[in-house]
Each structure stands twice: as C-alpha cells, then as structure tokens.
Amino acid sequence: MKKRFLTAVLALLLPAATMAQELRATWLTRTKYSSRAAIAQQMDSLASANFNTVYVNVWSRGYPLFQSTRFFQQTGLRTDPTYADRDILAEAIAEGHRVGLRVEAWFEYGFVAGWTGNLAPGAVRGPILDVHPDWTATKLSGQQLDPASNFYWMAQSNPAVQNFLISLATEISRRYDVDGIQLDRIRYASLDYGYDPFTVGLYRQEHNGAAPPTAGNDAAWMRWRADKINAFHARVYDSIKAVNPRLIVSNAPSQYGSSTYTAYNQYLQDWKWWVDNNKVDNVQVQSYASTQAVYDGYITYAKNLVNDPTKVYPSFAVSPGSSVVLTNQQLVSYLDLARSKGFLGSAIWFIDDLAGRFRYLSRTRYATPATAPFAAADWRTFRTLVPITDAANAVRSGTWLTSNNPGYSGPSLYADNTAGNALDYFLTVPADAWYEVYAYQVVSSNRNAAAPFQVTDATGAATTVTVDQTRVGNAGFVKLGDFYLRAGRQRVVRLSADNTPAGRFVSADAVLLVRNRRLDGRAAPLSTRQSRKATGSQLQAFPNPSPGTFSVRAETALTAVRVTDQLGRVVFEQPVRLAAGAAYTVQLRTALPAGQYVVQARQASGQWLSANVQLRR
Template sequence: MTISTDSSFADTQTHWAKDSIHQLFSRQIISGYPDGSFRPNNSVTRAEFAAILNKAFPQVTPVRDAINFRDVPANHWANSAIQTVTRAAFFSGYPNGTFRPNQPIPRVQALVALVSGLKYDRDPNPNSILQQYYDDAAAIPNYARGAIATATRQFLVVNYPDVRRLHPNRNATRGEVAALISRALKLPGVPQQYVPGWDIIAIEPLFDDADSFSQERARVKLGEKWGYIDKTGTFIVDPQLNEAEPFSEGIALVRLQQNGVDLSWVRSRHFSARSAKALTTNAQKLSSLEIRGVWLTTTDSQVFNTSKNIAEAMDFLANTGFNVVFPVVWNNGATLYPSRLMQDIMGLEIDPRFTGRDPLAELIQAAKNVGLAVIPWFEYGFASSYNQKGGRLLAQKPDWAARDSQGNLLTKNNFEWLNAFDPQVQDFVMGLILEVIRNYDIAGIQGDDRLPALPSEGGYDTQTVQRYVQQFNQEPPNNPKDSQWLQWRADLLTDFLTRLYRQVVAINPELIISIAPSPYPWGFQEYLQDNQAWADQGLVDMIHPQFYRRDFASYKQLVDRLVHDQLNPVQLSTVIPGILIKSGSYRISSQDLVQVIEYNRDRGLAGEVLFFYEGLRQDNDTLANALRSHVYAQSVPFNTAQVKAQGFTHRRVGAEYRYIDRFGNLVTQPEFDWLDSFQEERARVRMGYKWGYIDKTGHLITRLDFDQADQFAEGLARVKIGSRYGYIDLSGQWVISPQFDQATRFSEGLAAVKVEDQWGYIDKIGKWVIPTQFDQAELFSEGLAAVQLAGKYGYCDSNGQLVIPANFDAAGSFAQGLAPVQLRDRWGYINPTGELVIEPQFDAAQPFSQELAAVKIGSFWGYINKKGDRVISPEFDQVRSFSDGLAPIQMGKRWGYIRNLFDKL
C-alpha cells in the first residue's frame, strides 16, 4: 500500500471501519495514498494482504521452508513479505506453484489465512455454527468450512452491513481487511454489531473491574468507585462506594468514604497479608522512636503553682532528654483549666487554687517553646473524690454515685466513685475530654487506672442490675469476682473506651489515645480494666501499664509476662511502661532506674513514663543527672505520626461500613475496623487485632477473641486462637476446641485438619473420620476431595479410600461431574473414575459452572463445554465463572459480561 502520513483520511470519516483503519495506521501496519485518501472500498490483492500480515504479526514462528513461487520474482516488491508469511503458514499458494500476487483476495481466503497463520485449531464439526450464524453458509467452500467456523468462534469475522451475510467469495476491501486484522490483534474499534457471535456480549465492556452476579446483582467499578448493576447493565446503586462486596443473603457490605478523607491502606474487608505486613513495618518504625515521658501532679508538687514554675519544669525536662509530658487536668472533682462544662454542672469553672489562670494553656506554651509534646492526663477518671464522701461532684449529682452490693456509695482505698456505667456519667467524663481536645493544641489525651475503671465491687446500682437481668434473665451474683459478672462489666468499660476513641479521632485523627492502667490481670479483677482487650482491639495508641515495683526483679517479672504471655510483637511496640521513681519517702536508685530503662529497650519496649516529676529533682537532681549522662544522653524528638502509624485510626476516620439491600437502602451500620459478607446469618468482624461474629442486627454473638476467623459453612466456623484452630457454632459456642495446626472449613460434613505434618478429616463433633495421612488435603466436593501424597495429587472418598491415584501435579475440586487436573504444564479434566475426558491442553483451567469452564490458551481465556469443545473462543484477557447465566470478562482494560448461549452445544 502507498504511503500517507495522516491518519485523518478524507474518505474514511463516515466509513464503518474508520476506527480500525486508524488503529492500524497508528501502528504503521497500513498506510494511505499520497493524495490523503485511504480508498476503503478498493480491493486488496494477495500480495498486499501478505505485506499487511507481515507487519501485523512479526513474531509469528516459521513452521516450514520457503516456497519459491514461479510468479513472484526475487525483485517483486512483496517477495520478502510473501516468503515470510508463507513460512509462517498464513499462505500455501496454489497447486501449480503460483501465488497470484496481483489477484484480489476473496474474503474467505483472508479468513483462512488468519486461522492458519495464527495456528487456531480448526473446528472439526463446523456445520452447526455456520448454520447458526450465516444465511449464506452454503456458499462457503468445503475446504474453508472448518476455518470459517473457527474464525467465527474467535470473533475474527466482520460482516458489513448484514452480520448474517458472510459473502465468502466476494473480494475483500481495504476497509474490511483493516477490520479483520483489528479483530485478529484484539484491538478495539470494530463495531460489534457486525461481528458474528458477538451476541454473547450481554453487557458491553465498560467497567474497570467487575464481579460475578449474585442474587441478580453484580458489583462493578468505574474509576476508583464501586456500584451495583442488574442483569441489563443498569446501575441499581451508583458507583460511589470505596469498597463493595457481592450480595449474600439479600444484603451487601459496602464502605463509603466521608468528607473526602480515607486513610485506609487496605481495600478489602480482609485483614490480608499486605495489611499485616504494613502493621509489622509500622511497628519496626515505631521501635526506632523512644517515648520519654513524665507525669506532672498537683500532689506533693509545686510545678503548677506559678507560670514561672511551669516554664522552669519544661526547660529542666527538655534538658534532661524527655520528649513528652503528661500533666494532670482532672482530679478531686475539679479541672486544671477553665471548663465551661464544669461551670454549667457545678458552678465551678476551675480548681479554686488556680482561679484566674489557665495552667494547662501555660504549660502547653512552655512545653512548645522547648519541643516537648503535651498529653493531658485525666487522673481521677470515674473517681469522684478521695476520702470526702463523694466530694463536691456527688453533692451536686447524687444519682451519679456508684453502688456496691449493699447499696452503699462505692469506696475503695478511700476513693469514692461515680457510676462508670451510667450514660450521663460517661457523657460527663467524655465531655471533659472532648472539651480539652477542642480547645487546646495537644498531642493526645490520657486515661489511667481510674479511666476507664470501676472497682469490681461496684455495678449494683438499679440501672446496671436491670441491664444485666435483661440480658441474662437473672440477678447479678453477690460475688463481685464471678467470672461472667466480671467480664460483662469490663466489656461495658471497653465499650466506653471504644466510643471515646471514635469521638476523639473524629475531631482530630492525629491525636494519640493513651492509657495508663493497672497491670493485667490484677487491674481486670480489681478495677474491671480489661487492658488485654484494649490492646487486642487497638483501642489505644500508647499503653502505659503501671509497673510500680520497688526492685528490679519484680519489675522484670511484669515485663517478661507481658512479652511472653499477653501481647504479640506488633502490639508490644505500643507499650510504654509506667515506672515508679517516687512515692512518699521512697525514691528509686539511679542504678535501678538505668537498669529498668535498659531492660525495656532489650525487650523491645519503646519507652517509659516516670511517676513522677518531683522524684527527678530530689538530692540535687540525682536521677535526672543519671538519665542525662546515660540512657537519655542523646535527645530524641516525639513523633506523633510514628505513634499513630501503629494504630487503627486509618480504619476509623473518613469512611464507614454499612450493609445495604438490593436497592441500596441501609440495613445496618456496625462500627468495626473490618467486616465481611453474611453467610448463614453471621458475618465475621474485626476490631484491631481480633475477630468476632455479628448477626444481621449488627450485634456481636461472640466476644472479639479470635486471631483468625472464617465465614460459617454448614453451621460451623473455623477460628484460631494463638497457634491452634478449632470450630464454633452459630451461637458462638465451642464445638471443637482449638487443637489443630491447620484446618479448612466444613464441606459435605467433613473438614480437613492438620496435626504436625499430616492432614486428615474430622466430622462436625471433632471425631476423626479419615486419620492423618496426607501431605495436603482439600475440601470435599461431589463426594471426593483432592489430596496430596509424595508431591502428587489424587482423590479420596469420604471413607478415606484413594479412589483416583495420586498421579497429577495439581488438582481442583469436582463440579458438575468433572475436575480440572494438571499434568506437567497443561490442564485437562477428569471424571469421578479418574478418566481423562478432556486431555491436558490448557495453560490454566477453572471448575465447571453452568455447564461451561473457563480455560486459558496462551494469553487469553475462553470457555469449553464438557466435550472439550471451545464454545467461546479464547478472546478475553481475564474471565470469571458463569453465575446467573452471565460471566464477567475483561477485554483490554475494560470489563463486561457475556451470556451463556452454548451450554447445550
């Protein structure tokens, strides 16, 4: 073809093949004429077609020697191209040894050449498909019928203007050839209404991603957003969702970004290997950061008395190597800052000692001047007073009092307590915290052994008792240490901490939530502080257990228990122990303080907080000097971003999960970090590091106790605690205790489980049905399960008999009577007797669904029937299985859906 350098040919602007012409021109496969025309209706000679093939398929492998055609001299302009495409088997020439280079090529010859050169297997039974698609099928020469049927299956044929008229013996035009080559190269641009067989396309490829249909809905992606379509391709839920899962049991899980902010680095609801790796990486980053903190009190201290004292203390701490301070802002029923909330409730704006001042604001400014972070400490938490019969707060709000089992004001160690379970009390304490974070430039907030906390002797007020009776249909036990009663009340405090976390980060996601509880499990038994659950659920960014011991051996014992028995390595990076340096006449020695800090670093703990400031100043700053000259000799800045990177704020800010019905209406909106679709009326959920299960109302049916959890199947769910797997039922009760090294879900009444290095199968009560004997074991399907022995796969029945010998390199599950198996590098299919009914010939293969199976040949996917016929040719870049009569397919960068028209062929 002659040369033109402009793809905007004057005579193709309204031509049906203009897009194909442009595609090939831009790839320098075809060209136009010097006058700027393309002449799309001109015929193409055999020599011209050979030249086009040579440019379009330069990588096709030669399969035979060259043929010296007697009518193609060596100096013929197309001789080289003719020789190349002939060696590649596009052409063979005529029996008399001629090529006839100047003869216009008929459409049938062009199609046969493409099928031959591209090495497509010719359809051995072409008549059915030819009759199905062509009204002029009788005009197709006998030698070409198999090739034309194959070309049809490959979507190579283009019939304009009537898709049912092949016109096999008509000369091919330049426009038609451009369209045929575009189809062979799988380029966009050919009007699909002219491609025979394209009626399998049910929904045009328009989407950036797509999933199989479920309950007549499919999730699809446009750009970065997901939505749902029906089987006509109409959006039922517009593409506005950040995450979306398939419909299951009438509802779908979605996640919607709010306010243009989404800090999540995992798309899926699953806690994947990627997210686990990210957490580990963040933990490693955090380990390079040291938290060097100190508590500032009003008891036995002069720091807050004047702004000068505050400034001097900040200078001293910065020079000593500290990077964060925890000043008390709430104790003895009063605040150390002007509080509108306290003014409204009690008529007392601030602790009377500081009337006319704002010690918190003074301290924040002084700390900022020397580079110290400030995290206000709400020391009294849910305590009302110390040895004052409830003090000024309960004098104003007597209904807020906590009660013991005798109905008395709850008192422990001379502290009187507010009812931490009362919604009004919770809102009050929450209000104090939110007031501070809204009004002051701080790094975070801190609770302690009284926030959230309540002595375990409490909870016997009328309101709390009624809640317990409503849930358990019985009165709370008189024994305050009853295990169920302890855990139930501790969970109420955990719920408060969860709400506090969410409200704080909703206002400012960069704020650190810091807690300094009593050591676990003592704090749990005595003050209902389940800080094991707080760490497991990611409810704190820094946790400072009060390891207040007066000798190194006792301190070491607490740290070792924490490291070995309570928290995993990722969680440990959030632990910054509290160290007692002064109490009354006691002061830690310099040697012990340095040894404790060195032991923290040795055990992977990223810092410590010292109680309290005045201990550093005694004996001419002895302890401070020891820190300056040793473990704090080099300054380390406080990095809020590094601390927050370890936590879960990214899952709790800017986006929310919800379940919707098939029309996009809200069903329920549980608040967890990760959720999943419902199976058997249950969905797994994750908070922090732990999994549990909810029902369709969004209520937990289990505690968040599991390190791993699967969806329910056949009434049971596989869960993991520590390193062992077991099974729970739909009520959350253990049916099979954790005892296996690995396990699968149940299928056909059996589950594969692993003990040490071998797999076997158990039934639903945990009884061994097939003893451990396999190297690998898969789920049962249609009475058989793929198992591995000595590196090869076979199939066993439910009695453990190896009914199909282990001869395969890989094996899939049976579906609709056949299973995909791999021999060497090719996949085929076997029947339940082990007979190869479809010979291994595919690069990849999926199980059958709705009578068709997706198979990969080379780089493309298509579908076969149970005879092995390629009923939908390998045309697609990716595919998924048929469901509801449709299957998602990817062509280029776009996804659409094809319909199943071939299940009976």
C-alpha cells in the same frame, strides 16, 4: 534564666532528623502548679534531660484543671477553685511546647469524681456527684466511699457518666493544641462495686430480670462489667479521633503480676482488649517494682499479653514502696531492661520523684535527644523565640528603659506613653502554618492594664490584642491568638506605648511562636486581593467599630455567617440564605468583651470570606 534561654535555642536548632526514636515520658502533677513559673521550671528540667513527652494532669480530685465550659454547665464551676481564673492546661501547653515537649492532657482521676481530702465546705461527694448523686458507684452493702483511697467513684456503666467524661475529653480536643489525651483510672475501684441502681437495672434488663450475682468475683459478672468499660473506651477513643484524628489517645493501666492479668482480675480493667481492638494508640503500663527481677516479670507478661507490643510502653515508679527508692543506677537499669526487650521507650512515675535526677539522666541514659516513636520527627520543632535582648529582631523605637523586674531571659524593658515608643518583633517563621503567638508579660501594679499587641498575619491583616499587665495571673507567656504566617523573616508583633495612661508604663519582653498542630488542617486565610481574584467579592462589615450589632454584606450569595474571637472560638454562627449584595445583621451577646473579632461568611462555592470587626462596649 539565661541557661533556660540557651537550652531553648539549642533545642530549636537541633535537626529532628538526627534524633533517635524513644518515648521518654513522665507525669506532671498538681503539686507543681503553684504558679506559671513553677510549671515553666518543670518543663525546662524535662527538656534539659532530653525527655520528649509530659502527661499534664487536667482532671483531678473531682475538678477539671482547665477552664471547662462543660463542667460549668453541670456544676457552675469552670475549674478547681484552688486555681481561681488560671487555666493550668493552657499554661502547661505554652511552657511545654516552648521547649519542644509533647504535651498530653492526662485525666488522672478517670471515673473518680471526688476525694474526701478536697471537698468544699458543705460538699458531700464532690461537685459533679453532688449535682448527680445517682451517678455514684455503690457496693452491694450500699457503701459508696472507697475506704482504700477515700475516693467517690462514678458508676462506670452509666451512659450519662460516660458522656460527661467524653465531653471533657472532646472539649480539650477542640479547644487546646494538646498532642494527645491520656486516660487513667478507667476501671473499677474493686470487684465489690457495680450495685448502684442504674447498673443493677441495666443488668436486669439484659438478663431477663435477674439480679447481678452477689459475689463480686463471679466470672460472668466480672466479664459483663469489664465489657461495659471496653465499650466506653471505644466510644471515647472514636469521639476524640472524630474531633482531631491527629491526637494520640493513650491510657495508663496497671500490671502488678508476672503470671496473672492483675488489671482485669482486680479492677476489671481489660487494657488488652483496648490494644488488640485498636481503641487506644498506646498504653503506659504502670507498675511498682522494688527490684529489676520483679520488673522484668511484669513487663515480660505485659509484652506477651497483647497482639502488638509496639503499643506498650512500660512505666515504673521511682519510689515503688514506702521504704524503697530506686537509685540512679537502678533507674537507668530499668530503662535499659525495657529497651533490651524491644520496647520503644518508657515512662517514669513521676516528676516529683525525679527531682535531683535530671542531670544524671542527661549525662547517662538520656545523653542525646530522642523523639516519640508514634509522632513525626519534626512534630514540635516548628517554633521560634525572640528575647528582648535580641536588638536585631526586637527593634526599639523611642525610649525604652531597663527594668528591675526580670523577664524571660534577663531584665525586661518598659516605656511611658511618649509618642513613638514602640517595639517591633521580627521573627523567622519556620514554615507556612498556623501559629500560636505568645508575648511574655512582666506584670506590675503601675503597668498598662490594656497593653496593645498588634499581630500581623500572612495576609497583612493586623489584629490588636490587649493584655492587662497589672494582673498577676498574666505573668509569663500569654497567648495573643492563632495566626496564619508564611515562612521567612517578618515583623509579626508590634507593641506600642501610645495608649498607656499617664503615670503608667508598658512592659516589653520576649515573643514566642509555636506551630498550632490542632489547626494543621485549617485552610490558610485569603488576603483581600486573593479573595477578590478568586471570588470577585470581599466581605464588608459595618458599622466598624461596632457596639455589638453590625451588618455583613458581600457581592456574592452567602450561606452561613460566623464570628470567632482571637483564640478561634466560635461566638456566633448562623446558616443564612443571602442573595448577592444583601445584608445580614449580626447581634453578638452582650457578655462578650470588647476587642478584635473575625467575621466570616461562606459562599455557595464553599469558600469563606473574612473581615475583622472591632467590638466596643
């Protein structure tokens, strides 16, 4: 654990301007999702080997691997039941950004919505296809299951299918501070598919009633199906950029030949069109090459295929065949080959096969850090961490005892409810910005189920967030919320033991700040004094605390009222037309949990006023 802490500190201190630019990426699969600690270990390994980008699987075997509202609306499920109430993406973001990695949400399964090896009891094709069986991709024979993979695919040309995938991608773009969205399997399973009723009907509609050709390799029929995928790729790209233009949209297509366009010829995957028409920011072209000569042919063809090869990043498998595994020396030679051909980096498939190779890479090819060429050099450098052992910045009041339960970088602390037991965390904020604030949780059955963490933002407003320290799923870094902070050393977090029940204890460990790049465009909040000076008004919310119904009032006219939780999610929003001094009644949903919320009101000038409201149930 101490080694992990030292690695993080060194990464924090290294000036971004001194780093070279090169994509060094790999894919993190669900095999590493057994716990938050397992994810953290993988991120530590990647950072120690000077990787800079990780593609985190968020769409797998027919399920989202994040807590998805969109999927719930369709199926009644929020994530893969394997992970219960965990949010895999949120955990990966926290641990990846902690060590300075770019984290892209990887839609591994793309148009695949079910796998026979992961069907729930009673399921036929998978959750979304069992709700919408008409979405299932079909062969001319009527067969739906792809025998080569045991996958059930969704009909690629169906707008309902496309809208579903777009809704998942834009949901992540709105809610999570990811650095990009990577699409995958945006293709057909084979040329034999395309005969589901919707696709056949659409083809007839566009061809004067004529049925699609029965030969899957008919050139015009291939082109028609590929064009539908291209149109989808354009739509998903534009939709993601509309939510967050700073996100990188990538794709992981394939190339398995040195003289033919195999992705198109075999799978109707026309990634050349995506690149040439600026409907993807970059592609990690996957290949399985057992020799360097074969790999040379693949990546040379890929480079010559597109108008702008700087958007192409070769990727290769460490285990390209059932009996072939690249040696460490071969791995480096593949990386060097790509560099010699002018590529700006590579991706390696995949993290499981890189086990035991990180030290070799960090001593050879990846001996010094590098930043991704398509991201600002300082993109993930704005972060700071205070371990509990840093007594100058984790300042104790009262009596805190050393626990046998390990924390982030050594033993954690604990305290009972004796008056005055508290910990103040002073952090040196790198720059004026919005930050994700995390507190490392050490959980135990005798801990406080509502440990109060008070976060103070740039305006001086204090927000209390409670964390259940008895819940096993909270072990590790738990996000307290998004807060705007000013540069410089300041007290950001205070943990008190005051409300700890008798016979229980509160745990204390590290605190982490990471700049929230998703919120870079959001305006800084006005302090009460600034608000009065700028607008002559302040927002009042009463009664406060509130059981769920309260009124808001300001000294100026208001045009909208909204309420957000501490993660910035809107839980209430309503346009209004209120005269100065008039009150508006807010009724929050009864399902909302107790805690701190922010009520905001927009003035006619467009400026927003805000106030904190404590919801009690």
